[in-house]
Structures are given as C-alpha cells and as structure tokens.
Amino acid sequence: MAGKNKDASLNKRAFTSGFFFILAQLFARGLTFAVTPIYSRLLTKAQYGVVRTYESWLLIAYTIMSLCLWRSVDVAKKDFEDDYNGYVSSVHTLSYIAIAFFFGLCMIFKTQVQDFCQMDDLMFYTCFLYVFTYTSMLYVQRRDKQVLKYKFSTMATLLTIVPGTFLSIWLIYRGRVQGLIGQLVDRRVIGYYVPQIIGGAVVAIVIWTQGKKFINLKYWKYGLAFSLPLIPEALSIQIMNQSDKIMIQKMISKEAAGVFAIATTISFIIWILEDSVWNAWIPWLYAKIGEGAEKEVAKPWLSVMHMFGILSWILVMLAPEEILILGGAKYKMAVWLIAPMVSGTLFRFYSYSYSALQNYYKRTQYVAAGTIGTMVLNVILNYVCILNFGYMAAAYTTAFSYIILLLVQGILEHKITGMVIVPLHKTVLIAIAYGAINLLSMNLYRVAWYYRYAVMILVVGAAAIALRKQMMAVLKMFKKK
Template identity: 95%
Template sequence: MAGKNKDASLNKRAFTSGFFFILAQLFARGLTFAVTPIYSRLLTQAQYGIVRTYESWLLIAYTVMSLCLWRSVDVAKNDFEEDYNGYVSSVHTLSYIAIAFFFGICMIFKTQVQDFCQMDDLMFYSCFLYVFTYTSMLYVQRRDKQVLKYKFSTMATLLTIVPGTFLSIWLIYRGRVQGLVDQLVDRRVIGYYVPQIIGGAIVAIVIWTQGKKFINLKYWKYGLAFSLPLIPEALSIQIMNQSDKIMIQKMISNEAAGIFALATTISFIIWILEDSVWNAWIPWLYAKISQGEEKEVAKPWTSVMHMFGILSWVIVMLAPEAIAILGPAKYRPAVWLIAPMVSGTLFRFYSYSYSALQNYYKRTQYVAAGTIGTMVLNVILNYVCILNFGYMAAAYTTAFSYIILLLVQGILEHKITGMVIVPLRKTLLIAVVYGAINLLSMNLYKVAWYFRYAVLILVVAAAAIALRKQMAAVLKMFKKRK
C-alpha cells in the first residue's frame, strides 16, 4: 500500500508540475509566435532576416560557452539528493567561469568575430550578457523540473519574456515613427534582451543564495564528466537547427533568410509542444527506468508519437493561412517550406526516446557521436543543395538529417544499453508514414480552400475517435491516485 501511495504521489506531482511547466512554455514561446506578424511588418525583410539569424548565433553561443553543465542537473538529482541545491549552485558558478573565458577569447578576436557573425557592438556585448543570464534560467528550469516544482521557474520565465516582447515592439514602432529605420535591429535587441538579461541576473543570485556553494570540486568533476561529452551533441543539434538560416544569409541574402525564418516560426508551434511535453515527460520516464519499469513506457509513448504526427499534419494543412497571417505577401513562398520543416521536428522528437536512455546511464559520448555525424551530413547537404537548388532545399536536407539521427540513436540505444523502450522499426515506420503524408498534403494547396478544410475536419474527427482511449490513458497515467 505504501508503494502505491508513493507512486500515486509521484504521478500527481509530476502531472501538476508538468502541466504548469508546459503552460509556461506554451505561453512564453507562443507569445513569440503571436507577435511574429507585428515584427514581419514593422521590420524590412532583410532586417527580419538579420534578427532571426542573430537569434541563431545566440543559441549556438550559450550551448558552447556554458559547457552544457546545466544538462547534468537532470541526473544529479539522484546522486546528490541531499545537497541538490548546492550542486546546482556550484556547477552554475563553473558555467559562468567558462562563459567569461570564452568572452575573453572573443574580445581578443573581436573584429573577426563581429565580421563573421555580422554583429555590431551592441549585438556583440548583448550576446555575452544574454548567454550569462539565460544559462541561469536553464539551471533553474531544470532544477525545478526535477524536484517537481513550478512556481518560481514559471514566474521567472513569464516575467522576462513578456516585458521584453512588448518593449521591443514599442521601441521598433517608435523608431519607424521617428524615421530611424536603420536603427530598428538595435532597438529590437535592446527591447527584447535587456529585460531577459536583468531577470536572468536575478535568477543567478537566487540560485547562489539557495545553494550556498560557489566552488565544489567534487560537483565540478561530476558535472564536467557528464556534460563535456554532450557539448558536441548539443552543438550539433543547434547547428542542425540554425545553420540553414546562417548559410542562407551568407550564400543567398538576408531577404531569403527572412522568408526561411518566417517558415521556421510555423514549425516552432510543434517544436514548442514537443519540447514542453518531453520536459514534463522525462522526470516520469527516468523514475520508471530507476524502478525497472521500462516496459510500461512503450505503449503511452507510441500514443504520443501518433498524437504529434497528426498535429504535424494539421499544421501542414493550415500552412497557407498561417503564412498569410504571419507575414505580408512577400513571405508567401514560405508556405512550401512548412511540410519538410514540420516533418523534421517530428523526427527529432521521435529520436528523444532513444537518446534519453543513453543519457540516463551516462553514456553521453555515444549520443554525441551519432549527433555529430548527422550534423556534418546536414551541413554538407545544406551547402550542396542550397548552391544547386536554392534556399528551400535546406528544409528538406534538415528533415532527411533528422530521420538519419533517429535511425542512428535507435541503433546506438540497443547496442550500448541492451535495452529498447520503443522498437526502432515501429518508430521508423510511424516517422516515414507521417513524413510522406505531410509532403503529399502540399498538393491540397492547389485546390479550393474549403475542400482542404473538409479533408482536415474529417481526418481529425476520425483520429480523435481512434485515439481517444490511448490519450485518456496517457493523462490517467500522470493523474493516477490511490
């Protein structure tokens, strides 16, 4: 009875914290999506491309400079439960030391770095301040997720993203009214990132105050042993996600990068949901693994894969209307990028179930090896295909690279751990089927809109009926009580 009560309590807390975590992520990131129509109309197409490419550089920068030590927070909960806050505080300090070191290197080669990344002084210094403070946000989000709490990290997320979003819009608008069109990019950087930098700095102080440890060599050694092998993997993922915009900017134009970036905003919808669900799912998954109950994961995870496969198709079907809302007529070509982009994010999501087990058993070097190989393939394909077929080819090469990543991670999981959460053959079949459906559905853009909507309504209704029991079981799994 005590064991059942413990499981019920775990599931209840996981559901509550996971629900609020998902809600905060959906709101914060969804706000970014919601204001895209404003940015795309206030900024020129070239400026929009510059802003989105700058975001790509930030994502790559924090991945490398923080040494990915925040990822060790997920597994440290089990090993340092008696001093978990102390662990987080200590490795957080180490991340700051690493970022300061990289900042010093970049200062030495400041001119070269700015030229290569196409940043002015404001963008350059804002980049490093953001990397410092966003790293703190990552620490507190992962810490609170592991202890199944949500209030502080949720409020920290909302109170940085929301003010930054609206302040940046106001500054850009005032710049246009005052005729300062050439300053709009800098105004966006100031408005959007300064509130996040201030909020992240406060979070950093809270982490140190609660943990009360700045230096602990034992914790540093543990964090480095887990996280250093993950840097190539995490960097590879970011390069796969961001290199297309950067390469398009350099090989084609800022305008083409802007169109491509607007399309990624659509795929960002499913990306937000996938990452939010996974972040809420993984504490429960690791608890099941630690209890030797891996066999209980396959059935609900398969239902989740189908749910997101159908969701990806819905997004593809609504792409023409979504693009029309997000940007003016000059962004219309972006509609042909949605299906491959959404399919790529879907394949990436499916691969999580395989890399998760390797991360749990701290076999992170193998996760990195598979991801690095896939990243190299993606960059080569991007270069060759953009050069020969234009910027739209990058969406297809990235989708292809993600399904290769799925295959590699599935094979590695079985060979390294001797365990399988979900059979690879089943996952590949589901991925290929939904990917093919998404691409073939682009033909419906050529018919009357009401025919496309009729197909959409019929399929969604049929899927809801077919999957209602499975999805109810997934929700019950988290809400289960004694």
C-alpha cells in the same frame, strides 16, 4: 498501501508541476509566435532575417560557452539529493567561469568574430550578457522540474519574456514613427534582451543564495564528466537547427533568410509542444527506468508519437493561412517550406526516446558521436543543395538529416544499453508515413481552401475517435489518485 499512496502522491505532484511547466513554456514561447505578425510587418524582410539569424547565433553561443553543465542537473538529483541546491549553485558558478573565458577569447578576436557573425557592437556585447543570464534560467528550470516545483521558474520565465516582447515592439514602432528605419534591429535587440538579462541576473543571485556553494571540485568533476561529452551533441543539434538560416543569409541574401525564418516559426509551434511535453515526460521516464518498468513506457509513447504526427499534418494543411497571418503576401513562398520543416521537427522528437536511455546510463559520448556525424552530413548537404537548388532545399536536407539521426540513435540505443523502449522499425515506419503524408498534402494548396478544410476535419475527427482512449490513458498515468 503506504507505497501506493506515496506513488500516487508522486504522480500527482509530477502531473501538477509538469502541467505548469508546459503551460509556462507554451505561454512564453507561444508569445514569440503570437507577435511574429507584428515583427514581420514592422521590419523589412532583410531586417527580419537579421533578427532571426542573430537568435540562431545566441542559441549556438550558450550551448558552447556554458559547457552544457546545466544538463547535468537532471541526473544529479539522484546522486546528490541531500545537497541538490548546493550542486546546482556550484556547477552554475563553473558555467559562469567558462562563459567569462569565452568572452575574453572573443574579445581578443573581436573584429573577426563580429565580421563572421555579422554583429555590430551592441549585438556582440548583448550576446554575452544574454548567455550569462539565460544559462541561469536553464539551471533553475531544470532544478525545479526535478524537485517537482514550478512556481519560481514559471514566474521567472514569464516576468522576463513578456516585458521584453512588448518593450521591443514599442521601441520598433517608435523607431518607424520617427523615421529611424536603420535602427530597428538594434531597437529590437535592446527591447527584447535587456529585460531577460536583468531577470536572469536576479535568478543567478537566487541560485547562489539558495545553494550557498560557489566552488566544489567534486561537483565540478561530476558535472564535467556528464556534460562535456554532451557539448558536441548539443552543439550539433543547434547547428542542425540554426545553420540553414545562417548559410542562407551568407550564400543567398538577408531577404531569403527572412522568408526561411517565417517558415521556421510554423515548425516552432510543434517544436514548443514537443519539447514541453518531453521535459514533463522525462522525469517520469527516468523513474520508470529506475524501477525496471521500461515496458510500461512503449504504449503511451506510441500514442504521443501519433498525436504529434497528426498535429504536424494539421500545420501543413493550414500552411497558406498560417503564412498569410504571420508574414503577409510578401512571404508567400514560405508556404512550400512548411511540410519538410515540420516533418524534420517530428523526426527529431521521435529520436528523443532513443537518446534518453543513453543519457540515463551516462553513455553520452555515444549520443554525441551519432549527432555529430548527422550534423556534418546536414551542413554538407545544406551547402551543396542551397548552392545548386536554392534556399528552399535547406528544409529538405534538414528533414533528411533528422531521420538519419533517428536511425543512428535507435541503433546505438540497442547496441549500447541492450534495451529497447520502442522497436526502431515501428518508429521509422511511423516517421516515414507522416513525412510522406505531409509532403503529399502540399498538392492540396492548389485546390480551393474548402476542400483542404473538409479533408482536415474528416481526418482529425477520425483520429480523435481512434486515439481518445490512448491519450486519456497517458493523462491518467500521471494523475493517479
């Protein structure tokens, strides 16, 4: 009885912390989506392309410079439970040392780095300050997720994103009113990132104050052993996600990068939901693996897969209206990018269930190998297809690369761990089915809008009836009393 009460309490805490974690992520990231119509109208297409490409460079930069040590926080909870805050504090210090090293290296080649990344001095220095402090945010989010607490990391997220978003909009608007059109990109950089840098610095101080450890070679060795093999994998994922915008800006134009970026905002909706659900799901998944209860995972995970497959299709069906709202008529060509983009995001999400086992058993080098190979394929395909077919081809090459990643990770999971949570053939069939439906649904853009809406209402209604019991079971699984 005591064991059951303990499990019920754990599930309740996991549900509560997971719910608030998802809520904070949805609000913070959703705010970025919500203000896109404002940015796209205040900035020119070229300026919007520059802003989004700069974001891509930041995502690549923090992945490399932090050494991905924050990812070890998930597994360290099990091995250093008695000094968990000390572990986080110590490894956090090591990330800062690594970032400082990369900053010094880039200062030596400052001119070359700025030319390659197309950054002015403000963007260059802001990049490094942001990498320092955003890394701190990643540490506290992962730490609090593992200890099933949510208040501090939730407030830290909201109190940095919200002020930055509205300050940047105000600065851009004032710039337009004053006729300072050439300064709008820099005004967005200052307004959006400075509040996050200040908030992240406060979080860094809190981490060190709570952990009270700056240097611990044992913790550093553990963190490096887990995280270093993940750097190529994490970097490859970021390159797959971001290289298309960077390559389009360099190979086609800033305006084309802006159109492509508007379309990625749509896929970002499902990306937000997928990552939020996965981040709340993974502590429960690892707990089930630790209990030897992997068989309990497959059924609810299949339900989640179908839920996101249907959601991706809804986004495809609403693409004309989404683009009109987000960017207006000048971005109308982006509508043809939505289906391959959200399909690729869906394939990426499906691959998580296979890489999770390899991460749990610390076989991270195999995760990295599969991802690196897929990234190289994606970059090559991007280059060839953009050159020969135009910038829209990048959406299709990325989707294709993600389904290859799904296949690779699924094969590696079985060969390396000897375990299978969800049979690979089931996942591939589901992925191909939803991908094909998404692409075929683009034909409905050529008919009157009410035909699309009628089809959507019928299908969503039928799916809600069919999947209602399964999804309720997933929620009850976390909220047992």
